[in-house]
Amino acid sequence: MQSLYSNGFEKIYDNMYQSFIDYKQEYLFYNTILKDHNKDSVLEIGSGTGHLAKYFIDNQCNYQGLDYSQAMIDLAIQNNPKGLFTQGDMRNFKLSTPVKSVIITGRTSSYLLTNKDINNALQSIYTNLEPNGILCFDFIDANRFFKQIKGGTTLTHKASFNNSHYSRNSKLNTNTSNNFMFDWDSKYYKIEGHNKKLIASDTSEVRAFTKNEWELLLYLNNYKILAFIDKPAYMFDCYAVVAQKL
Ligand SMILES: C[S@@+](CC[C@H](N)C(=O)[O-])C[C@H]1O[C@@H](n2cnc3c(N)ncnc32)[C@H](O)[C@@H]1O
Incomplete structure (x- = not known):
């Protein structure tokens, strides 16, 4: 993390x-x-x-x-x-x-x-x-969020700041082996025109x-x-x- x-x-x-x-x-x-x-x-x-x-x-x-x-x-x-x-x-x-x-x-x-x-x-x-x-x-x-991500889901969020444009793809899934955890794999992209450049990625287990x-x-x-x-x-x-x- x-x-x-x-x-x-x-x-x-x-x-x-x-x-x-x-x-x-x-x-x-x-x-x-x-x-x-x-x-x-x-x-x-x-x-x-x-x-x-x-x-x-x-x-x-x-x-x-x-x-x-x-x-x-x-x-x-x-x-x-x-x-x-x-x-x-x-x-x-x-x-x-x-x-x-x-x-x-x-x-x-x-x-x-x-x-x-x-x-x-x-x-x-x-x-x-x-x-x-x-x-x-x-x-x-967990009661509400886990209903959205049960079985795995992918979400995209876009962000813009100072004329820079980004997007983040998140893969989410429940992981209740130890508490109400979920796995969150995220990939961060910088958008330049029609190109999308991977700038960071992360794999986390959060609660x-x-x-x-x-x-x-x-x-x-x-x-x-x-x-x-x-x-x-x-x-x-x-x-x-x-x-x-x-
Ligand atoms: C999701 S970010 C939120 C940052 C900020 N509150 C915001 O809303 O933009 C979580 C922050 O918690 C910090 N953090 C994670 N574990 C921590 C710990 N055990 N003690 C103190 N800070 C922690 C991280 O370094 C990170 O800056």
């Missing part, structure tokens, strides 16, 4: 995802939740190339980003010279000061492949949250979840669930969960 976020691929990601994701809408979504709970400091886990960060920073929120990939962090700093970004693993990290809220964005929860990964992440987040701190994250809803799994995992790790919110995304049916540290 990490090859998708390093070795130069981070620049392709940066270009393409600005077409796939409306980061302003993402900001409005998360900011409304944080405001509703009077939280004025936030850690974004899976901060990527810093497009959501930009909105928090421009709106004077006390923001910091954390990402596993140093290449993504470098690009996030380039995109937001005033931002605070740290390389780290959500399964084991320590901030210098606890924050009032943590968000895990862009389906980064899909990379928590085992329940051990999830418990480690929820415990790390717990120790880095202030009392009554808020955790909010999105996840791919979708049911609501019930998160209900129990959050309960066992001492969070109270405040809401599940239906949150459709460009490719996946998702929910966002809002939970509070007990």
Whole structure:
């Protein structure tokens, strides 16, 4: 998976995802939740190339980003010279000061492949949250998504940025040998006139979840669930969960 976020691929990601994701809408979504709970400091886990960060920073929120990939962090700093970004693993990290809220964005929860990964992440987040701190994250809803990809399916997504045109072919199939996983083979192309040039390819195993799994995992790790919110995304049916540290 990490090859998708390093070795130069981070620049392709940066270009393409600005077409796939409306980061302003993402900001409005998360900011409304944080405001509703009077939280004025936030850690974004899976901060990527810093497009959501930009909105928090421009709106004077006390923001910091954390990402596993140093290449993504470098690009996030380039995109937001005033931002605070740290390389780290959500399964084991320590901030210098606890924050009032943590968000895990862009389906980064899909990379928590085992329940051990999830418990480690929820415990790390717990120790880095202030009392009554808020955790909010999105996840791919296995109940809906697996009905779309059962037996295997191919999807194409097109993206344009700065007069460059791209397309991505994704082959998706369920793989439930270990949790509600799915296989995702993707090929990225740059389109020049009538020609299509392969620029990157990736094979990943990622995870979708049911609501019930998160209900129990959050309960066992001492969070109270405040809401599940239906949150459709460009490719996946998702929910966002809002939970509070007990
Ligand atoms: C799908 S991208 C989402 C990036 C960004 N949130 C966005 O919406 O554009 C997932 C990000 O999560 C990061 N990531 C994956 N596993 C991680 C981990 N264990 N800890 C922290 N970040 C992780 C990847 O490096 C990547 O930048």
